[in-house]
Amino acid sequence: MIASVPLLARRAFGGGMVAPMAVGGVTYPQGTRATAIVAISSLFVVVAIQTGDALEIVVHTGLAAGIVTMATIGARTTS
Numbered sequence: 001m002i003a004s005v006p007l008l009a010r011r012a013f014g015g016g017m018v019a020p021m022a023v024g025g026v027t028y029p030q031g032t033r034a035t036a037i038v039a040i041s042s043l044f045v046v047v048a049i050q051t052g053d054a055l056e057i058v059v060h061t062g063l064a065a066g067i068v069t070m071a072t073i074g075a076r077t078t079s
Contacts, residue, residue: 009049013042017068024072034075041067 017038041064048060 006046006050009046013045017042020068021072024076034071037071038068041071 017035021035021038044060044064045057048057051057
């Protein structure tokens with residue numbers, strides 16, 4: 001059961017990464033840089049979850065959300 005928590009977290013954040021990008025229209029080939037940035041930023045949250053510290057989870061989730069927002073805005077304005 002414990003070993004499946006990181007797997008579930010990766011899948012949840014993977015879906016959480018693709019859904020806003022599809023809504024934001026960043027699924028075209030020029031959006032691949034933004035996709036890579038978002039994928040890397042989602043790992044911040046996974047690592048924070050593995051530590052189990054609530055403050056670290058909140059901070060890293062906020063950082064990841066900011067990075068996702070900037071990547072989406074950047075990809076939409078350069079298309």
